[in-house]
Structure formats: C-alpha cells, structure tokens
Amino acid sequence: MSEKISGIAASAGIAIAKAFVFQNPELTIERKSITDSASEIERFDSALSVSKEELSVIKEKANKELGEDKAAIFAAHLLVLSDPELVDAVKQKIENEKVNAEAAMDDVSSMFINMFESMDNEYMKERAADIRDVSKRVLAHLLNVTFTTPASISEEVVILAEDLTPSDTAQLNRNFVKGFATDIGGRTSHSAIMSRSMEIPAVVGTKTITEKVENGVMVIIDGLDGHVIVNPSEDEIATYEEKQKQYQKQKEEWAKLVNEKTFSSDSVQVELAANIGTPADVKGVLENGAEGVGLYRTEFLYMGRDQLPTEDEQFNAYREVLEKMEGKPVVIRTLDIGGDKELPYLNLPKELNPFLGFRAIRLCLEEQDIFRTQLRALLRASRYGNLKIMFPMIATLGEFREAKGILTEEKEKLVAEGIEVSDSIEVGIMVEIPSTAVMADTFAKEVDFFSIGTNDLIQYTMAADRMNEQVSYLYQPYNPAILRLVKMVIDAAHKEGKWAGMCGEMAGDPIAIPILLGLGLDEFSMSATSVLPARSQILSLSKEKISSHIDQILQMETMEDVVKFAEENF
Ligand SMILES: C=C(OP(=O)(O)O)C(=O)O
Numbered sequence: 219m220s221e222k223i224s225g226i227a228a229s230a231g232i233a234i235a236k237a238f239v240f241q242n243p244e245l246t247i248e249r250k251s252i253t254d255s256a257s258e259i260e261r262f263d264s265a266l267s268v269s270k271e272e273l274s275v276i277k278e279k280a281n282k283e284l285g286e287d288k289a290a291i292f293a294a295h296l297l298v299l300s301d302p303e304l305v306d307a308v309k310q311k312i313e314n315e316k317v318n319a320e321a322a323m324d325d326v327s328s329m330f331i332n333m334f335e336s337m338d339n340e341y342m343k344e345r346a347a348d349i350r351d352v353s354k355r356v357l358a359h360l361l362n363v364t365f366t367t368p369a370s371i372s373e374e375v376v377i378l379a380e381d382l383t384p385s386d387t388a389q390l391n392r393n394f395v396k397g398f399a400t401d402i403g404g405r406t407s408h409s410a411i412m413s414r415s416m417e418i419p420a421v422v423g424t425k426t427i428t429e430k431v432e433n434g435v436m437v438i439i440d441g442l443d444g445h446v447i448v449n450p451s452e453d454e455i456a457t458y459e460e461k462q463k464q465y466q467k468q469k470e471e472w473a474k475l476v477n478e479k480t481f482s483s484d485s486v487q488v489e490l491a492a493n494i495g496t497p498a499d500v501k502g503v504l505e506n507g508a509e510g511v512g513l514y515r516t517e518f519l520y521m522g523r524d525q526l527p528t529e530d531e532q533f534n535a536y537r538e539v540l541e542k543m544e545g546k547p548v549v550i551r552t553l554d555i556g557g558d559k560e561l562p563y564l565n566l567p568k569e570l571n572p573f574l575g576f577r578a579i580r581l582c583l584e585e586q587d588i589f590r591t592q593l594r595a596l597l598r599a600s601r602y603g604n605l606k607i608m609f610p611m612i613a614t615l616g617e618f619r620e621a622k623g624i625l626t627e628e629k630e631k632l633v634a635e636g637i638e639v640s641d642s643i644e645v646g647i648m649v650e651i652p653s654t655a656v657m658a659d660t661f662a663k664e665v666d667f668f669s670i671g672t673n674d675l676i677q678y679t680m681a682a683d684r685m686n687e688q689v690s691y692l693y694q695p696y697n698p699a700i701l702r703l704v705k706m707v708i709d710a711a712h713k714e715g716k717w718a719g720m721c722g723e724m725a726g727d728p729i730a731i732p733i734l735l736g737l738g739l740d741e742f743s744m745s746a747t748s749v750l751p752a753r754s755q756i757l758s759l760s761k762e763k764i765s766s767h768i769d770q771i772l773q774m775e776t777m778e779d780v781v782k783f784a785e786e787n788f
C-alpha cells in the first residue's frame with residue numbers, strides 16, 4: 219500500500235526514484251580519563267586537519283558548481299575549525315581535565331551551540347548550525363566512524379533527511395540526486411532555497427519522512443503540490459510520470475518565452491524582474507528571462523563574516539551585477555539589517571521587538587559611516603549599468619529626505635574627487651510600512667519609484683509576525699485591506715508619472731498576479747524561477763477585463779471571497 223505524506227512544496231518538479239535515507243552518523247561519545255594529554259591533542263589535531271582538507275575540497279566543488287557566494291559558507295566552516303576560541307578551548311580541556319578528545323570537542327562545541335541557539339535569532343541559529351555541522355565531521359574522524367556524505371551517492375536516488383546542512387546540499391550531484399524531502403524546514407529554509415537554485419524537486423517540512431521510509435523504498439517527490447508518495451503502485455507511478463512529462467512540456471513552453479517581453483492579451487506591457495541576494499544569482503536571472511533585477515538584497519554581503527565589507531568589496535559586487543545585467547534595470551536596496559537579519563559584529567543592543575526596532579534605514583541614518591560607505595560603492599558602480607537605488611523600511615518622508623540628502627552629499631564628494639558617477643540614477647523606496655502606503659501620494663512627489671515589499675507590509679498591516687507559524691493564518695496577501703493599500707500606492711505613483719513595482723513574494727504568486735495586473739502594477743519582481751511561469755500567465759490575461767472587476771474585489775469582505783473570485787474569473 220502506498221502512503222501519501224504532505225509537506226511544503228519547496229522546489230517545483232517531480233522526482234521518482236529509490237529512497238536514500240540520509241542519516242546522521244552514529245556518534246556515541248564515551249567520556250574517558252586520559253593520562254597522555256599530548257598524544258590526545260595530537261589525535262585532535264589530526265582529526266582537525268583531515269576535516270579541513272575535506273572541507274577545502276567541498277568548498278572548491280561548491281565554488282565551481284554553485285558560485286563563490288554559496289561556497290562562502292564553507293570558508294566560514296573552515297574558519298570555525300581554525301577559531302582559537304574553539305580549538306584552544308578543546309585543547310585546554312584535554313590538558314586540564316585529562317579527558318579524551320571526543321569528550322572535550324563535544325563539550326566545547328555543545329557549549330557554543332547552546333549559546334548561539336539560545337539567542338532567539340535566526341542568524342545566530344545558523345551559526346549554531348555551522349558549528350554543529352563542522353563538529354560532527356571532526357567527531358566522526360575522532361571516532362573512526364564513516365561520515366557518509368551525499369558526494370558518495372552513485373545511483374539515481376531521492377534523498378530523505380531530517381534536514382540537509384549547507385555542506386550536504388552543496389555536494390548533491392544532480393545526475394544522481396533526483397529530488398529530496400526533509401522532515402523540517404519551510405519555503406525559506408536554507409535547503410529549500412538551495413533546491414530552487416539547483417532546480418532539484420523538493421518537499422520540506424514533512425515532519426515524519428525519515429521515520430516512515432526505509433532505504434531503497436520507491437518514492438515519488440511531488441515538488442509541485444508538496445507531497446511525497448511512499449511505495450507507489452504501478453498506476454501511481456504512471457500517473458506521476460505523466461505529470462512529470464506535462465511539467466517538462468510546460469517548462470519547454472515557458473522556455474520559449476525567455477527572450478520575450480511581457481504583454482497581457484490586450485497588449486499592456488509590464489516588466490518581470492527577479493530578486494537576488496548575491497552576484498552569483500544573476501546567472502539564474504538571465505537564464506530565466508527576467509527583464510531586470512527588481513531587488514538586490516545587499517545585506518548578504520554583510521552577513522556570514524566578522525566585519526563590515528569594505529567600500530571596494532561592495533563596489534566590486536555591485537559592478538559585477540550591473541555589468542552582467544548589461545544595461546537592464548537593477549534595483550539595489552541599501553542595507554536592510556535588523557529584524558531577523560543580525561550582524562553580531564555591530565554589537566547592537568538586544569531588543570524586545572526587533573521587527574519594530576532599530577533596523578534598515580533607521581540604523582543607516584544613525585550609523586552613517588556604514589551608510590555612506592555603501593552609497594559611495596553604489597555611486598562608483600553606477601556607471602557600469604542601469605542602477606536604481608532603493609531605501610528599505612521608510613516610514614516617514616523625513617527619513618527619505620535625509621537618506622537622499624546623504625546620497626547627494628556623497629555624490630557631490632565623488633564628483634569633486636573626479637570620479638565618474640551616473641547622472642540618471644533613480645532613487646526610490648520600499649513601501650513596506652503602512653504609514654508610507656497611506657501617504658504614498660505625498661511620497662510620490664519626491665521619489666522616482668515605489669517597490670511594494672509585501673512580505674513586511676502584510677506583517678505590519680495585519681500585526682502578524684511573518685516568521686510565526688501560530689499567527690500565519692493572519693498572513694493574508696489577498697485580504698482586501700492589503701489590496702487597498704497596494705492600490706493606493708500604484709495610483710499615487712501613476713498620478714505623479716512614476717512607476718510602481720512589487721518585490722515581496724506576492725509579486726510571483728499566480729493568484730495575486732491577475733489582481734496586481736488589474737491594479738496597474740508596472741513591475742513584478744520575484745524569484746528567478748517564477749519569471750517564465752508568470753510571463754506565460756500574463757500573456758493570457760486581459761488587463762482591461764480584470765480592471766473592470768477591481769472595485770468589486772476591493773469591496774469584498776474577506777480574503778476567501780477574493781481568492782474564490784480570482785480563481786473563478788481570471
Ligand atoms: C521584499 C521584502 O523585503 P525582505 O523580504 O527582504 O524583508 C519585503 O518586505 O517584502
């Protein structure tokens with residue numbers, strides 16, 4: 219009998235293959251007293267050096283296959299293994315407490331893991347995951363336990379795992395690994411993001427997949443609808459092979475649109491852009507036919523390291539993106555740190571409500587050195603392409619004026635230094651705070667463009683934390699309250715002859731797309747792999763017809779009414 223297990227669709231596609239249940243190595247640590255601490259330290263050193271060699275190989279492989287930015291995580295892992303705070307602490311423990319290396323390593327790494335995990339902050343939790351990942355490798359070597367890595371897989375499988383660490387995902391060989399499913403994680407967890415950029419079908423957050431499935435059992439991963447079918451019947455296999463074929467055909471159809479512009483059936487043109495986090499993501503942007511970059515989240519340049527990036531480092535990253543985009547529009551957002559994205563090296567005080575606290579533009583206007591360095595890097599890069607600068611989390615016109623004033627000052631300084639700066643940089647804002655949406659008519663007189671950040675706009679409008687599962691029912695993109703705000707922003711922009719885009723997840727959502735088209739959105743920025751499906755959808759939509767229903771939609775009482783109407787009519 220087959221069994222259907224549901225999870226979250228993390229990466230589109232269908233995979234049918236035998237299960238490879240990826241288990242963590244059995245690392246049972248026995249605490250032993252030792253007498254010869256020198257030879258124990260030697261044993262620890264040699265486990266460290268083998269681990270470092272392995273990680274260097276993985277890093278090189280990731281570098282080649284995934285790009286320098288994704289490989290950076292392994293540079294961070296290598297740093298952990300060279301970090302005197304960890305290494306010396308283990309050695310001191312061996313020396314002073316006369317315990318074996320395994321026990322010392324386990325104690326010290328657990329101490330760091332607990333410390334970082336208790337910080338209740340996603341960034342620090344990831345650092346804890348890094349230490350866990352790295353110390354497992356060292357412990358396996360100390361215990362002489364084989365450390366299975368996905369790199370050893372040499373037949374077609376789908377991987378089932380509790381979760382996949384960054385080093386696991388980077389080693390996946392697409393020729394053999396057809397898909398994967400995990401017990402934990404959500405659409406934005408690390409493994410889910412990696413699966414999309416590698417285009418491997420994936421379902422995450424199944425809760426029980428590794429418990430329920432044994433190695434070698436046939437499994438179907440349905441990354442389109444978020445299901446895993448265990449032990450499928452012949453009929454089910456045939457059905458999913460058909461679904462796989464249809465999806466493949468659909469992808470081929472979409473691929474034909476890669477060099478096309480985006481028009482509705484009644485010839486209204488919109489722009490489909492992609493969101494990126496690093497310069498390496500530009501490859502996917504171009505391959506998926508995006509017409510620009512609608513959001514470059516620069517904070518990743520600042521994360522996963524222990525000090526601020528220099529002006530030159532930033533300049534190189536921005537220039538690379540602008541050059542690779544060859545004159546297509548590139549919206550680069552200034553540092554949006556804070557909330558769930560922390561920079562430990564800034565030593566900012568802990569806050570009770572980080573999402574309502576000292577973040578993004580608020581921090582940049584206060585810590586002006588950081589802001590000015592970034593603006594200078596952006597201005598210097600501006601001559602290499604079509605740069606638009608965007609400020610995040612703008613709540614008041616005063617903030618925008620101050621940020622723009624600083625930008626103008628830096629520009630004047632550079633020009634005085636004889637450095638060439640583009641004269642046609644548009645300067646716009648994210649609309650992600652309700653006050654700004656409500657005041658959009660006023661802002662529109664001064665900004666060059668708006669980009670609606672629905673990820674935050676929804677959380678602030680509905681007062682529902684975007685990361686909190688328990689209140690996720692309130693996270694309602696189609697709630698008429700949100701749609702009315704979106705309309706206010708678009709109308710305000712148009713009244714002043716400006717353009718309005720959207721770079722929150724909603725812009726790539728097939729249910730939202732018709733409504734946004736009808737509301738007159740000019741630019742839709744989404745994950746690169748959503749661009750072609752969105753273009754194909756828009757081709758068949760009549761803007762005029764949808765616009766004639768907009769008043770009716772905005773008068774609806776609930777989100778459910780909106781969804782029902784959209785599904786039935788568009
Ligand atoms: C695009 C957005 O920004 P981020 O997801 O980076 O907060 C948003 O808030 O919608």
Ligand SMILES: [Mg+2]
Pocket residue numbers: 650671673674
């Ligand atoms: Mg935001």
